Structures are given as C-alpha cells and as structure tokens.
Amino acid sequence: MKAIHLLFVLLFAAAGSGCRQKQSTISFDKFYNHSEQNGNASVAVRKLIDYLKTKNSEERVTITFSEERYDFYVDSAFVREYYISNHDQVNPKKVAFALEDLKNVTIDGQGSAFVFHGRMIPFALSDCENITLRNFSVDFEIPALRQLEILEVNQENDEIKASIYPGGNYRVDNHKLVVLGEGYEYHPFTSMAFREDKRLTYMRGDVSFNPESVTELAPDTFMLKGWGQVKYTTPGERFVLRTYERPTPGIFLNESKNSVLENVTVHYAEGMGLLAQMSENITLDGFNVCLKGEDDPRYFTTQADATHFSACKGTIVSKNGLYEGMADDAINVHGTYLKVLKRLGDKKLHVRYMHPQAWGFKWGEPGDSVQFVESEKMELVAHHINTIKAIKALDRPTYFGAKKFEIEFNDVLPREISGEGEFGVENLTWTPEVVFSDNTIRNNRARGTLFSTPKKVVCENNLFDHTHGTAILLCGDCNGWYETGACTEVVIRNNRFVNSLTANYQFTNAVISIYPEIPNLKDQEKFFHSGIVIENNTFEMFDRPVLYAKSTDGLEFRNNTITYNNDFEPFHWNEHLFFFEKVNNVLIEGNEFEEGLNPEEDIRVELSGEEALRLTGNE
Known part of the structure; x- marks a missing residue:
C-alpha cells in the first residue's frame, strides 16, 4: 500500500509540474551594448521587442536590467499613431517601449533610472495581457516645465529678478521667454506658485505668466518687468512655468488586461504620469509620481494627473503610492459620455465624442450595456438600460481616430431621446x-x-x-x-x-x-x-x-x-x-x-x- 501511495504522490507531482507556467529570464544587456549604440538604449529596445514577439505567449518571460541609468532617444524610438484619452490628439507619437500584442512579460528594472530625451511616451502597452512593470524610475533629461526662483522684488520699478531651473534651453525673443525642449519649443503663459517649502502658495491658483518684458541679465537669470506678481511675490517663491498642453503620458495602457506596476516612479511626464483606457484589471503597488527626495531642486512632476483611468473595467487597485507636485489630480476615474446627434428610427443613434482631448479611441463593443442621461438636468432617461447590437464609426474606416459613431441597440430607445435635445450615452460595461x-x-x-x-x-x-x-x-x-x-x-x-x-x-x-x-x-x-x-x-x-x-x-x-x-x-x-x-x-x-x-x-x-x-x- 505504501508503494501505491508513493506512486500516486509522484504522479500527482509530475502532473502539477507539467501545469506550471514555464518561465525564463533574460538580461537587457543581451541586446544593449553601451559603446556600440552610443548610449542610446532605444536601439536595444527594438531588438528586445523583436525577441519577445518570437516567444511562446504562454511562457512567462522576465527582462532584467542592471541597476544603472539608461538613456532613450526619439531618433531611434518607435513611431505610432495613438489616440489617448484626456491628451492632445497630435500624431504621430514617438514611443520608447512599444509593447503590443504581448502576453506574460515582466520588465524588471532592478532599481534602474530610465531617462528619456525629446517628446515621447516612455512605455505604451496596447492589446497586452499579464504585463508587469517593476523597479525603475522614469524621468526626462530636459523637462518641458521650468521653474523660476524669485531672487529680488522691486515694487517701485515694477521689476522682478529671477533665475530659471533647469538652466539653459531657452531663448528670449522680443523680450518674451521661449522654452526649448529637445525637438520642440513653447511660450509659457501660466504658472503654479510654490512656497520655498514646496507647498503651493496660499490663495494663488493658476497664475498668469505675462510679463511685459523679459531681459536676460546673465545665463539663467532674468529681469521681468510689468508682471502682475510684483505686489504679491517675495524672494524664495517659485513659479513653475507651463501651458495646458498634454502631448504624452509617461505610461500608456490601451485595451490591455491584468497590468501590474510595482515600485515604479515617474519623476516627470508632459501629460499624465499614467493613462489607462479601455483596459481591465490594473494594479498599482508602490507606483509614485514624485520628486527625487527632499533635496530635489525641482518643485514639479507631471503636467497633468498622476494617474488617470478612462473607460476601464474590472478592478483598479492603487496603493502605497506617493503623489506630489502634479499640475492636477492624483487619480481620476471616469468614462466618457457620447452626445446624441441624431435619431434614426427606434433603435439607432448617431453620436459623437465632444471634448477636444477625448476622442479617437474605442468607446464600446457589441453586448455592452448603456444608459442615457438628459444633460441639462443630469437625469437618467426612464432608468432605461439598453445593449449595443452594433457600433461603427462614421468619420473613419474604424473606431481608430473617430469622433462620430452610429450605434444600433437591441431594444427600442426611449421616445424622448433625439438630437434635438441634449442627451448623452454612458457605457456601463466599461466601469x-x-x-x-x-x-x-x-x-x-x-x-x-x-x-x-x-x-x-x-x-x-x-x-x-x-x-x-x-x-x-x-x-x-x-x-x-x-x-x-x-x-x-x-x-x-x-x-x-x-x-x-x-x-x-x-x-x-x-x-x-x-x-x-x-x-x-x-x-x-x-x-x-x-x-x-x-x-x-x-x-x-x-x-x-x-x-x-x-x-x-x-x-x-x-x-x-x-x-x-x-x-x-x-x-x-x-x-x-x-x-x-x-x-x-x-x-x-x-x-x-x-x-x-x-x-x-x-x-x-x-x-x-x-x-x-x-x-x-x-x-
């Protein structure tokens, strides 16, 4: 009997081991030679992703990095057309890590610092499943945001002396400040006011940056004349100069499932720190949008929200994070209403995206549950829940890049819904x-x-x-x-x-x-x-x-x-x-x-x- 029992144990163990997911680990150094690639890790990322596409998708693959700094440049980055919720829909976009149609992959930075050059998306996950990002930081060598430190205030002459950080990468044209990035430039017109202790200044919301003249006194030092802050500011205050543009998030999740981010820190992004759309089950554990510690001379992090979730479903878990210095919220979770344009019979509507930073991405699928709201009163229409039978774009071949849709529903629509009123459609499945x-x-x-x-x-x-x-x-x-x-x-x-x-x-x-x-x-x-x-x-x-x-x-x-x-x-x-x-x-x-x-x-x-x-x- 003992022998029979032992045989069953061995057979069960063998069967169990056969069911375990195969795993493999490979070093990024296999693809990256610092001297041969002139310190540009973007070239190696292309090789890495080519390698991942050859792997069996059922095998868990872990890519490890040495604990060091890696630099990524736009000239070797992927070029993609993405439509990203709550961002500027400007295409094409450059992407360092374009992770697409991948499954069961872990990228473990092991404490590495990933530094990006130029306007790009550091990480994009699209149509992926079971992807884990862990143990690295994201930053940009030259951030678009800049900050002015107030050095002297002369109310009598209506002048403010200030220095700029990070230094360099600017010019003064006709007494106007122009901020220079790597491959782009802009005129700042608004700012965030910070006290010297890195708290935003009391009763100072968005502060216009509109001095009558900017004069360079020395490298990185200016005299600002005719700026309305001369009566309010004092030496030591910082003003983070910016616009309201949001070209690129730090991390982009699109139509992906079971995404995990562990001990990932975003120090800067020219949009959201993380933007997820039409994705299912996202876990952030120790995900941070923060400065580099108390001695960091920067006062700012992201141009917009730290994390933003648009039309996602399943469960979003965000825990053990630090969010500071953002130009907007730590987390925003929502869907997007489509506005009703026209009624075509009892079961069909023409609808469209309305906000200029929210269009072009998938809104719904056949089988999704929806409800209708009367916009002026924000009331549900007849508490009527319907389902989508078919959805197609009207202004593009597919939903990709579209603003307008035709939706056919399985049930008859409430009679009051038409394009003559103000009605919105809400997707309940993607919540x-x-x-x-x-x-x-x-x-x-x-x-x-x-x-x-x-x-x-x-x-x-x-x-x-x-x-x-x-x-x-x-x-x-x-x-x-x-x-x-x-x-x-x-x-x-x-x-x-x-x-x-x-x-x-x-x-x-x-x-x-x-x-x-x-x-x-x-x-x-x-x-x-x-x-x-x-x-x-x-x-x-x-x-x-x-x-x-x-x-x-x-x-x-x-x-x-x-x-x-x-x-x-x-x-x-x-x-x-x-x-x-x-x-x-x-x-x-x-x-x-x-x-x-x-x-x-x-x-x-x-x-x-x-x-x-x-x-x-x-x-």
Missing part, C-alpha cells in the same frame, strides 16, 4: 471597481482624487496633505468635460486631511466635494449620486467647508473628527461646515467637532427632499 488605499497626496495643484464610476469605490488610509484644492471629488459632467458618471457605492474612511483647499479651482466647494455639473438643478427630479459613506476620517482644518454635496440621495458622515489650526487665514466663500444642494437621506452622526456643531450656522440645505437631513450624537 471599474476602485480601491485607493495607503497613499500620500501632497502639494499638488487642483484636486486630490476624482471618482466617477457606478461600481464600488473604497478610498481609505490615505494622507491628503495640502492639496491646493478639494481633496476628494465625486463629479459627473455631460456638458463640458463629458466625463461619466454617477457614483452609487463609495466608502471614504480612515483618511487624514491636512489643510486641504488653500486655493480655489473648479469643483472645489469643500474638502470633500460631491459636485456633478448640473446646469438645471432646480428642475431635476432624480438624484445623481447615491450610497456615499464618509467615516472615521480626521480633518485638520484652517477654514470652514468640510463637505459639499449636490444631487445626492444617501450620504452618511459619521464618526469623523474635525480639528482646527491657525496655519492660514480662512478665505473660502463657503462659510459652512456642510453645504447641501438637492440632497436626501443625509445622516451626520457621531462626529467630534473641536469647536462644536451649531446646525443653524454650520449646515446649509437647499432644494432638498422630504427626508433631507438627520443629526444624531455629534459633539
């Missing part, structure tokens, strides 16, 4: 669950986090430290940004908010702002957001507004602690702790207010339902 946990968001412009998905969102154990605007925003807009959609299950818990909202931006009515864009709120009959719980958080406040909510049915604010400091002077127009417009079923329970809670002064309620508000057990 994700989100877990955003154990991250630090600090010293960034605009907002901290944005969530717009009907699936469950958990935002917990994060530190929001001096976000210049709102820390958390739940939005939804079928009028300007065209970013879907209504939240139905959001848990915001165990977070710490420190001095958020030191300046005003769009949608920044409180530290937590539930702010769908609704032009005709008065006539709205159906609430937009629902199912929101805010619990066990700590708010360290210098000003008043903690929570603003609009068009929300079901909101609980419980067991939170609100304390106050004198770090800044209160300035916000919203002088209420709680400001509610068009809400129902709001519960404020078991919270501790350092200065107490006076409902008559601290809570403002407008246009609300019959069961608008309950208060219990607050101290």
Whole structure:
C-alpha cells in the first residue's frame, strides 16, 4: 500500500509540474551594448521587442536590467499613431517601449533610472495581457516645465529678478521667454506658485505668466518687468512655468488586461504620469509620481494627473503610492459620455465624442450595456438600460481616430431621446471597481482624487496633505468635460486631511466635494449620486467647508473628527461646515467637532427632499 501511495504522490507531482507556467529570464544587456549604440538604449529596445514577439505567449518571460541609468532617444524610438484619452490628439507619437500584442512579460528594472530625451511616451502597452512593470524610475533629461526662483522684488520699478531651473534651453525673443525642449519649443503663459517649502502658495491658483518684458541679465537669470506678481511675490517663491498642453503620458495602457506596476516612479511626464483606457484589471503597488527626495531642486512632476483611468473595467487597485507636485489630480476615474446627434428610427443613434482631448479611441463593443442621461438636468432617461447590437464609426474606416459613431441597440430607445435635445450615452460595461488605499497626496495643484464610476469605490488610509484644492471629488459632467458618471457605492474612511483647499479651482466647494455639473438643478427630479459613506476620517482644518454635496440621495458622515489650526487665514466663500444642494437621506452622526456643531450656522440645505437631513450624537 505504501508503494501505491508513493506512486500516486509522484504522479500527482509530475502532473502539477507539467501545469506550471514555464518561465525564463533574460538580461537587457543581451541586446544593449553601451559603446556600440552610443548610449542610446532605444536601439536595444527594438531588438528586445523583436525577441519577445518570437516567444511562446504562454511562457512567462522576465527582462532584467542592471541597476544603472539608461538613456532613450526619439531618433531611434518607435513611431505610432495613438489616440489617448484626456491628451492632445497630435500624431504621430514617438514611443520608447512599444509593447503590443504581448502576453506574460515582466520588465524588471532592478532599481534602474530610465531617462528619456525629446517628446515621447516612455512605455505604451496596447492589446497586452499579464504585463508587469517593476523597479525603475522614469524621468526626462530636459523637462518641458521650468521653474523660476524669485531672487529680488522691486515694487517701485515694477521689476522682478529671477533665475530659471533647469538652466539653459531657452531663448528670449522680443523680450518674451521661449522654452526649448529637445525637438520642440513653447511660450509659457501660466504658472503654479510654490512656497520655498514646496507647498503651493496660499490663495494663488493658476497664475498668469505675462510679463511685459523679459531681459536676460546673465545665463539663467532674468529681469521681468510689468508682471502682475510684483505686489504679491517675495524672494524664495517659485513659479513653475507651463501651458495646458498634454502631448504624452509617461505610461500608456490601451485595451490591455491584468497590468501590474510595482515600485515604479515617474519623476516627470508632459501629460499624465499614467493613462489607462479601455483596459481591465490594473494594479498599482508602490507606483509614485514624485520628486527625487527632499533635496530635489525641482518643485514639479507631471503636467497633468498622476494617474488617470478612462473607460476601464474590472478592478483598479492603487496603493502605497506617493503623489506630489502634479499640475492636477492624483487619480481620476471616469468614462466618457457620447452626445446624441441624431435619431434614426427606434433603435439607432448617431453620436459623437465632444471634448477636444477625448476622442479617437474605442468607446464600446457589441453586448455592452448603456444608459442615457438628459444633460441639462443630469437625469437618467426612464432608468432605461439598453445593449449595443452594433457600433461603427462614421468619420473613419474604424473606431481608430473617430469622433462620430452610429450605434444600433437591441431594444427600442426611449421616445424622448433625439438630437434635438441634449442627451448623452454612458457605457456601463466599461466601469471599474476602485480601491485607493495607503497613499500620500501632497502639494499638488487642483484636486486630490476624482471618482466617477457606478461600481464600488473604497478610498481609505490615505494622507491628503495640502492639496491646493478639494481633496476628494465625486463629479459627473455631460456638458463640458463629458466625463461619466454617477457614483452609487463609495466608502471614504480612515483618511487624514491636512489643510486641504488653500486655493480655489473648479469643483472645489469643500474638502470633500460631491459636485456633478448640473446646469438645471432646480428642475431635476432624480438624484445623481447615491450610497456615499464618509467615516472615521480626521480633518485638520484652517477654514470652514468640510463637505459639499449636490444631487445626492444617501450620504452618511459619521464618526469623523474635525480639528482646527491657525496655519492660514480662512478665505473660502463657503462659510459652512456642510453645504447641501438637492440632497436626501443625509445622516451626520457621531462626529467630534473641536469647536462644536451649531446646525443653524454650520449646515446649509437647499432644494432638498422630504427626508433631507438627520443629526444624531455629534459633539
């Protein structure tokens, strides 16, 4: 019997080993010879990707790098036509790592620094599955953003003396500053103002950069005359010069599945740090968009959001990250509304992308579930969920690069939907669950986090430290940004908010702002957001507004602690702790207010339902 038992064990072990995925590891040095390729690792990447395309897709392949600096140049990069959500649709684009139609690949930098030269996308994953990126940093030798350090201020002569960093790579034409990149140039016209301690300056949102004249006094040193900041700035303040252009993200995920990024840091990108669209299941663990430590002379990181997820599904997990110095949010999760242009019978519509930075990529597929919204009131039309039978582009051969589509649905459309009104179409299939946990968001412009998905969102154990605007925003807009959609299950818990909202931006009515864009709120009959719980958080406040909510049915604010400091002077127009417009079923329970809670002064309620508000057990 023992022999028979041993035979079964051996047979089971052999069968199990046969089912294990084959794995192999290869060094990038096999493709890269520093001296032969003149320090240009882009040439070796081409060889690497050619090699990966020869591998069996069922075999897990790991590419390892030596722990050193690698430089990548545009002249040897891949050339691709990509349409990237919430970016400038300028093509073609240069790409260093064009990972396409690959499966089961890990790129392990082992602590390497990847430095890019020129305007390019460092990493693009398209039609990939089970790709892992880990243990490297992304930076650019010459970033497009620059910063001015204020050296001297002469109010009497209306002059400011300043130095520029990084130095060089500029010229002065007709007393106007021109920033030079590697293969491009631009005129900066706006800026972000930072204190010397790398926090954005109090009550200084987007600051125009429009001096009457710029004079070069010495290399990297200027005299700025006739700039409106002469009355407000002091030596030591920094102004990060920029435009609102977003040509390229740092990492681009497109129509990919099961993507993992571990211990990857983006120090700079001329767009989002990471942009994912039409992708399923994404995990960020230790993904950072941050400076190179306390001694980094830079004050800025990305030109826009740190991470941005457009029309994704499955689960997005973002944890253990550091996000700082961005020109926009740490995370934004949403879909895209298509505007109804024309009705063709009972089951067919012509629709189009509307925002100038969101078009050209796949919007939906046959079988996807959709719903319809009346834009002016942001109301669902008849709570009608339909499915796509067929979808085709009207202005291109395929969806690639298209703005307009014809969609045929399986069921009859509600009779009120037509191009004569203002209606949007939302894809419900391409909506994700989100877990955003154990991250630090600090010293960034605009907002901290944005969530717009009907699936469950958990935002917990994060530190929001001096976000210049709102820390958390739940939005939804079928009028300007065209970013879907209504939240139905959001848990915001165990977070710490420190001095958020030191300046005003769009949608920044409180530290937590539930702010769908609704032009005709008065006539709205159906609430937009629902199912929101805010619990066990700590708010360290210098000003008043903690929570603003609009068009929300079901909101609980419980067991939170609100304390106050004198770090800044209160300035916000919203002088209420709680400001509610068009809400129902709001519960404020078991919270501790350092200065107490006076409902008559601290809570403002407008246009609300019959069961608008309950208060219990607050101290």
